[in-house]
Amino acid sequence: MPHQATFALSTTPRPTRWSPRRSASATRTAALGRPEESAAAYEAAVAKLPGGAQPQRFQLGRGWVDLALDAPEAARSRLEAAVPTGYRMGSTRISLWAQGWLARTQFALGAWPDAVETVQRAAVRLAESRIELVRPLVHWTGAQIHALRGDWETAEHHVNQAAADLHHYEVMVVPACLARAHVAEARGDYARVLEALSPVVQLPTRQSVDEPGFWPWPDVYANALVMTGRLEEADAFLTPHEELAARRGRRSTMALLGYARGRLTAARGDIDTAREAFEQALVHLEHLPLPYDRARVNFAYGQTLRRAGKRREADAALHNARDAYLTLGARTYVERCDRELQASGLRAGRPGPGPSRLTPQEQAVARLVASGATNKQTALELYISVKTVQYHLTHIYSKLGVRSRSELAACFREPSPTERPGPTALEP
Structure with missing residues (x-):
């Protein structure tokens, strides 16, 4: 099977003025580095639709592009509209794609209970329809949320359900690998993160895989390289992704790559430059409704400051991360924040059982x-x-x-x- 495929290319044509071919072309344009052009194509098409109708296929494609363009709230609205199949000859296949991306959007916005519910509904429909192409996308979000909650058994179930290999389409391989990587990261097993993402690194076609905002894997991979001490590889990997994200102006991607850069710079002993990288990452996220991404940056920032002996600054960043993780229900990282805060010796919170004579x-x-x-x-x-x-x-x-x-x-x-x-x- 070819690797270069998008969800819009595998749908069944429907009798509507918004043709499947135009939908596929618009989404492909976005994935190949021209999402603004894609969005303009969608808007031009809307003006020509009778009575302002926006077919299911349109809502799905435009919602996916909105998510990539750092507009998750608009994406959620469009993707929710693409889920129903009971009217206007709705397609089950398109509905499942919409639910997969809706779950990702809900995750990004911090609506994790909604995301879990979306995954559960989609999983039932997948079992009935056996539309394999969508399976990894749907279960990816389930794996990540349950790992962050510390529900390892359910997380591993979703990882198994998401499984795909290099013989499958790219649109199956990437979310399958991300599901495994996110569970490994939640466990703190960074060697397994690298192993999980190695098939993505090996994909022969790169443009749509590496396009900022579509598949959020580069920051996970770069962070794992730093955490396993592979600093030169991390630097070589980060640089082209950072440059591309800056050219595209993708704020969320620049923020996540920025926290990986901050870790790397600190590991090389330059804490001042690392601080600048983290602060700039937080600036990129300042007006985006992405609580998990913000918590992720603050946690890495706090860890880095604590290691550098900047305990009071570390305390503030770690408490910001902890508050966000607690609100999200990310118990795995709340516990990590507690350990970091205890190690800093400042405002460590409720002490657990243990010998008081230890530092x-x-x-x-x-x-x-x-x-x-x-x-x-x-x-x-x-x-x-x-x-x-x-x-x-x-x-x-x-x-x-x-x-x-x-x-x-x-x-x-x-x-x-x-x-x-x-x-x-x-x-x-």
């Missing part, structure tokens, strides 16, 4: 190790080196009088009510 950084390391994390996983989670983890563990073992990870885990285990007659020597 905030030692407590953060101890809790992760006690939960079963390896030294490498702990280092990635806290954005410190493995040697620093080992250094802290030496002091932790000494202070607590333990000799193994299992004994450390016992120190941090939450006792049942029957086991808690009163405070113990290890409680704060």
